[in-house]
Amino acid sequence: MIPSAAVENDLLRMENISKAFPGVQALAGVQFDLRAGEVHALLGENGAGKTTLMNVLGGVVIRDAGEIYIGGRLATIRSPQDAQKAGIAFVHQELNLIEPLSVKENMFIGRELVNRWRLIDWKAATARARKVLADLQVPVHPDDRIADLPMALRQMVEIAKALCFDAKIFVMDEPTSALTVEETGILFHLIRRLRDEGKGIIYITHRLEEIFELSDRVTVLRNGRYVGTRETARTNRDELVRMMVGREVLGPVRERRQAPGETVLEVEGLTGVERVRNVSFQLRTGEIVGIAGLQGSGRTELLEMIFGARRVRSGTMRLKGRPYAPRQPRDAVRMGIAYVPEDRERKGLFLDFDVKTNMRVTGSELEAKGGWMRERGVVPRLLDLIARLDVQTPSIHQTVKNLSGGNRQKVVFAKMLYTAPQVLLVNEPTRGVDVGARAEIYDILHRLSEEGVAILLSSSELPELFSVCDRIWVMSEGRFVASFERDEATQEAIME
Amino acid sequence: MEQVTVKWPEGKIAVGNETRPTLNVNEMEATGRVADLSLAKRIGLSREMRIYISLLVVIILLALVSGVLVPGTLTASHLLEIARQAVPLGITAIGHTFVILTGGIDLAVGDIITMTNIVGTDLMRGRAEAGLPVSLLLLFIGAGIGAISGAIIAYGRVQPLVTTFGMSFVVRGFYLVYSGGTPKGSVSPILRTIGAGRWGAVPISLVVFCVIVVAAIIVANRTTWGRSVFYMGNNPQAALYSGVPVGRRLVFAYSMSGLMASLAGLILSGYIRIASFEIGGADYTLNSVAAGVIGGNTFTGQGGIFGSVLGALIMTQVTSLMTSMGIGQSGKLIMNGIIIVGMVALYSSQMGLVSSRRKRAVKGDEADDGQVRSI
Numbered sequence: 103m104i105p106s107a108a109v110e111n112d113l114l115r116m117e118n119i120s121k122a123f124p125g126v127q128a129l130a131g132v133q134f135d136l137r138a139g140e141v142h143a144l145l146g147e148n149g150a151g152k153t154t155l156m157n158v159l160g161g162v163v164i165r166d167a168g169e170i171y172i173g174g175r176l177a178t179i180r181s182p183q184d185a186q187k188a189g190i191a192f193v194h195q196e197l198n199l200i201e202p203l204s205v206k207e208n209m210f211i212g213r214e215l216v217n218r219w220r221l222i223d224w225k226a227a228t229a230r231a232r233k234v235l236a237d238l239q240v241p242v243h244p245d246d247r248i249a250d251l252p253m254a255l256r257q258m259v260e261i262a263k264a265l266c267f268d269a270k271i272f273v274m275d276e277p278t279s280a281l282t283v284e285e286t287g288i289l290f291h292l293i294r295r296l297r298d299e300g301k302g303i304i305y306i307t308h309r310l311e312e313i314f315e316l317s318d319r320v321t322v323l324r325n326g327r328y329v330g331t332r333e334t335a336r337t338n339r340d341e342l343v344r345m346m347v348g349r350e351v352l353g354p355v356r357e358r359r360q361a362p363g364e365t366v367l368e369v370e371g372l373t374g375v376e377r378v379r380n381v382s383f384q385l386r387t388g389e390i391v392g393i394a395g396l397q398g399s400g401r402t403e404l405l406e407m408i409f410g411a412r413r414v415r416s417g418t419m420r421l422k423g424r425p426y427a428p429r430q431p432r433d434a435v436r437m438g439i440a441y442v443p444e445d446r447e448r449k450g451l452f453l454d455f456d457v458k459t460n461m462r463v464t465g466s467e468l469e470a471k472g473g474w475m476r477e478r479g480v481v482p483r484l485l486d487l488i489a490r491l492d493v494q495t496p497s498i499h500q501t502v503k504n505l506s507g508g509n510r511q512k513v514v515f516a517k518m519l520y521t522a523p524q525v526l527l528v529n530e531p532t533r534g535v536d537v538g539a540r541a542e543i544y545d546i547l548h549r550l551s552e553e554g555v556a557i558l559l560s561s562s563e564l565p566e567l568f569s570v571c572d573r574i575w576v577m578s579e580g581r582f583v584a585s586f587e588r589d590e591a592t593q594e595a596i597m598e
Numbered sequence: 599m600e601q602v603t604v605k606w607p608e609g610k611i612a613v614g615n616e617t618r619p620t621l622n623v624n625e626m627e628a629t630g631r632v633a634d635l636s637l638a639k640r641i642g643l644s645r646e647m648r649i650y651i652s653l654l655v656v657i658i659l660l661a662l663v664s665g666v667l668v669p670g671t672l673t674a675s676h677l678l679e680i681a682r683q684a685v686p687l688g689i690t691a692i693g694h695t696f697v698i699l700t701g702g703i704d705l706a707v708g709d710i711i712t713m714t715n716i717v718g719t720d721l722m723r724g725r726a727e728a729g730l731p732v733s734l735l736l737l738f739i740g741a742g743i744g745a746i747s748g749a750i751i752a753y754g755r756v757q758p759l760v761t762t763f764g765m766s767f768v769v770r771g772f773y774l775v776y777s778g779g780t781p782k783g784s785v786s787p788i789l790r791t792i793g794a795g796r797w798g799a800v801p802i803s804l805v806v807f808c809v810i811v812v813a814a815i816i817v818a819n820r821t822t823w824g825r826s827v828f829y830m831g832n833n834p835q836a837a838l839y840s841g842v843p844v845g846r847r848l849v850f851a852y853s854m855s856g857l858m859a860s861l862a863g864l865i866l867s868g869y870i871r872i873a874s875f876e877i878g879g880a881d882y883t884l885n886s887v888a889a890g891v892i893g894g895n896t897f898t899g900q901g902g903i904f905g906s907v908l909g910a911l912i913m914t915q916v917t918s919l920m921t922s923m924g925i926g927q928s929g930k931l932i933m934n935g936i937i938i939v940g941m942v943a944l945y946s947s948q949m950g951l952v953s954s955r956r957k958r959a960v961k962g963d964e965a966d967d968g969q970v971r972s973i
Contacts, residue, residue, distance in 0.1 A: 411839060435841040449839045452832040454900055463829060463840040466822055473821040499644075517840065 112174065113138045113302040114271055119158055119168035128154040129165075132328045134321055136271060136302040141293060143305045143317035143334070146346055147536035151326040152306050156273050160192055161185040172271075190271045191264030193257055199248045206231040206244035209263045234262045238292060253397075254285030258292060272296060275306045279534050282397040282562060290316055308536050310339050322346055347538060362572070363387035366556045367426075367439075367525050369408070372417035377403045379580040380417070385525065385556045390547060392571035393560040400580035401560040402444060405527045408558075409441040410434040421525075435464055440523035442514050444530035444560075450514040451502050458484055458498040460513050465520035487516040492542060508539025515546060526550060528559045532566060544570050646902050649894035649945065653908040660915045668922045675799060682801040684914035686711075686862040686869075689807065690882045691889035691906040692814045693744075693858025696824075696851040698890045701831040701897045702758035704852060705883055706747060707859040709769040710740050712879030714863025716773040719783035719873035729786030736860050743769060744856025748849035762852075766883070781873035793868020803865050810861070814903045817854075827851050831899025888934065889913055892941045912937070 114136040121129040129151045136142050146152050157163040159170065161179045170177050172188050179185050192198075199208050206227050215230065217223040231244035240258045248256060257277055264272060274293070278286045293303055293316060305317055313320050314334060322329040322345040329345045367385040372378060377400035385391060395401050406412040408419065410428025419426045421437055428434045431441070443449035452460055461484050469476040484498055491512045495505060502513060511531065518526065528547070532540045547570055551557055561567050567574050576584040665672030690707055697704045714736045721735075722728045743765065750761045785793070795802045818824035826847040829837040838844045859882070866877055892912055893905025916937060920930050 409839075430843060430845075431839050432841040432843045441839065443839055448833070449835050451836055452829060452899070454832050454898065455828070463837075463842065466825070467841045470822040473823050475820055475822055475825065477820075521841075 112136065112171070114159075115171040115174075116155070116159065117169050117171075119155060119170075120166045121154055121158060121163060122166055127326050129158070129326045131168075132323060132326070134304075134328075136304060138270075138300045138302055139297055140318040141297050141303045141305050141316050143307060143313045143320040144323065145307065145310075145313060145320055145342060146323035146329075147308075147538055150323040150346070150536075152323055153275065154326075155323070156192070156275065156304070156306065159185065159190060159273065186267060186269075188271075189267075189269050190273065191261075191267065191269035193260045193264070193272065193274045193277055199256055199260060201247075201249040203248060204244065205235075205242055205246050205248065205251075205259050208248055208259060209234070209244075209266050213267065230266065231262070234265050235259075238262055238265070238295070240292075252285070253280045254282070254289060257281075257289060261292065261296070269301070271302045271304065273304045273306070276308070276534060277305075278307070278309070278312065280397075285397070286312075308534075308540075310342060313342070314339075343537065362389040363554060366422055367408070367558075368420040370418045370420075372404070372407060372419065373415045374400075374403050374407050374580075375413045375415050376400075377580040378407060381577075381580075381582055382417075383575065383582065385558060387524070387554045387556050388551050389572045390551050390557040390559055390570055392567035392574040393558065393577055394564060394567055394574055395560075395562075395577035397562060399577045401577050402529055403580075404577070405441060405529050405558065405560055406443075408434070409439060409527055411441075432467065435518075435521055435523070436468060438521075438524040439527065440464075440518035440521060440525070441527040442511075442518055442529060442531055444533060446510055446514050450517070451510060453503040454501065456499045456501055457488075457493070457495050457505075457513060460502050461487065461498075461516045461520060464517050468521055483520070484516075487519060491516050491519075491546060506536075506539075507534040508536055508542075511535055511539070511543065512546075515543070519550075524555060526555050526557045528557060530561055531559070532561075532563070645900065646894065646905065649901075649905055650908065652944075653893065653905065653912065657908065657911055657915065660912065660919065664915070664919045664922075668919065671919075671922065678799060678801060678804065680915055680918050681911065682804050683918065684911045685801075685803045685807045686866045687882060687885055687889060687914060688907050688910035689810060689858050689862040689865065690886040691893070691910045692810065692903055693855040693862075694886040695890045695893075695895055695901070695903055695906040696818070696827050696854040697758070698887065698895050698897060699827045699831045699899050699901060700848060700851050701834070701899070702751065702848075702851070703762060703887065704744070704747065704855040704859075705759065705762040706743060706765040706769055707855060707886060708880040708883035709766045709773070710743055710856055710859040710879075711863035711866065711882050712875065712877060713769050713773040714740065714860045715867040715870075715877050715879070716777050716781050716873055716875070718789075718864060718867055719781070719785055720777070722783060722786040722789070724784045724786065726787050729788035732786070733789065733864055736864060737857055740860025740863070741853045741857035744852040744854065744859075745849050747856070748852030749845075751852065752845040752848035777873070777875075781875060783873045785867050785871055789864060789868035790871055791868070793865050794871075803869070806865070810858075811903070811907050814858075818903045823847060823850050828899040831897065833899075885913060885934075886910075888938050891938055894945055 112135050114134075116132070116134045119129050119132045119134075120127075132151060132155055134142075134144070134155065144152050144155070154163060158165045158168075159179065161181045161184045164180060170179055172190075177184075177188055179188060179190075200211070206224075209231050210227050214222045215226045217226075228244045235242055235244065238258065238261065240255065240262060242251065242255055242259060248259065251259065261272070272293075277289060281289060293305070297303055297318075305312075307313060317334045319331055320334050320337065320342065321331040322342065324346060332341070363386055365384045365386050369384075370382050372381045377398075379400075381404060383391075393401050393404070403412055407414050408428075410431050410433050414427070421439070426437060428437070428439075434441070447453065452463070458481075462480060466475045466480075481498070487493075488495065488498070493505075493512045493516065494509050502510060505513065515531075526547075531543050531547070535543065544566075547557055547559070559567065559571060572587075574586045575582050576586075661672060661677065670676070690711065694704055694707055717739075718732055718736050721732045747758075747762050747765050750756050751758050754761075792802050792806060797805065818827070822842075826837060826842045826844075827850075829840070829842055830844055830847060830851075834844060862882065863877075863879070870877055886906075889909035889912075890901070890906045891909070893901065893907070893909030895901030895905055913934065916933055917930055920933060925933075
């Protein structure tokens, strides 16, 4: 194919990219282009093919068909090394940094600067690292250990690392999913700087707000197909959602109200070893209470103390009027308290095992008599949960690794709902989950509350709390600092 | 604390009180919503099944090759003899598999085997009536040693390698002191019958072994204790958050390892009849890991007991074949090394079994998009 004039002005052009995995056409004739000095958002539900397209670009997945032009020239990318040489850098959801090592060691992994004795030149590395970090205005010292840095700074180190390799194309896959509002602001600032320096940024996200805030153009994929590209300034939310889902989607609104029932969980003066200070509250059946707060405000610690996964220093808890002091999560689930953790891959799932195994882990622990697992009736019950939560899986023997983010999250919910809990603790339930599955998860929460389950929902996304919760408590530095009834809360009030 | 029993509203929805009937499984399969396919109907077999089948093929091939190279080895009696030789290693490997699956290792098993021999023969001194009580005592001690290792690992948060390495010295030191440097005594006739006796052509130890294999498979697959070993190996944190009492279950896994090691020690002692430092206990430590790994077990909770059994059989076949061909110890070691690495390389390349953690690090979240959307 002869490159056209337009092609030569592009930093990157991907044409007719196709890729099939066993049983799925992940990409079918997809096109994408990127100009120097722009942020080009890539939008689509999970399963739309965004990540596969980027894996093709990164040489992780070998395409079945299609061409990739970089700087107007046909490029052969058959391995991650090829991609790196071509100046393509990835900032993944899961970062490729080695935690026990220092920033500078990470920045030069695989490309250590050497002196004339072929020994690693740490002095030069430090100087180079310091310069790149300073240019980016990243407040990190080359000798800092990655493990000590917050997520936002780790991402910036990843970006700095890419700059050391002279990257021109940055692929950012959901970079803000683990960031606070402020950290997101800093990251966006950095992204704009990269753009202004003439780099091209491919920005993958589920969050429409970010697209309007950051991107110049947006390309939408659906079911492995190219739907269209729009100038961000000339499109709107509704159009993008339509392109993404292929139908109109209503925003999540909680309409039906019911009077909350009696108090199930009372917490009095709860103080933890980490963060949480003197928290007291009462939770009633059939209500959904939100906990707002920045990352690090102690939300996760609070929920995990209630779940028995973290140590309590002082304070008391009562469940249905009886003293409740879990020593480990097992005690909590036995007492009817369930927890959907914020990090489902690390705390919630066995990725190498199938849907059945994952969904019944907790239930089988509770049902077992003398250690013998119950077998009769388990499968119908799992199928029932799968149907009710609308988990998209070809069979209960599907390995969880092969499910999308939203479906993985539903498996975690199913695992917990199997035990028919009375109190459900939910932490960031829609992180890394697409728009469609997000609405379904809100629906699940509403249905559960109607059935009388008391739900405590911790989230860093205020719109989520507004649309789902009856009451919202605000946490800051381990304390409850404010509480709002659903109608009186405003975004501004909570931010204060 | 009051315990909430899991509600099983048959014919009612699982997550609450809505009284719509539970969907019928057949109805669901018919509507194509989701399938619970039987083994045969699934596209392809599970990882474990594929591994077991390939191991069985290897075992048959080895028997045939042996029959060609060494005439007279393709007879029922010779094959039974090989199987008998595999028993102590097989039993050790079964126990060790519980530990391997959790992502750990138990370096004390070899010394537990030797200790069982030294202490057992001394206490029995050939007396028939001492056979049963002493055997039970030793099984109890073996399990106890494992339990201590497990408790140190679970509650003291010491690495399994370090803990069990230390434990192996303690056990060795104990039996050296116990024997005063010169082991003496002999096993009870009962143990001799179990270790070396036959029912017709069938070695009794082989029958005992079969019972143990079945029991271990049931424990591993049908009890929460056994299943949790897989969970902890694949994702210890998720196991904890799923309500698995991780501490107790680690103690269980290492107890199984210790228990099986002392059982192997008893059967081995029954065969050689006397006390000896030379019963080769130390060889069993790493050979049992090898049998587990050849059997397709990973340190990330994938695999199964039966694989280790087949792995032990293969290792014994190879050793026996090489012995009859006059190849020395060094040749055997080299061959074992090649088999271990070769089999694992085969599993990894053929079945895409590169440790999932590594794959994730390399590929990012590829699975997010590589999934099946509509059914």
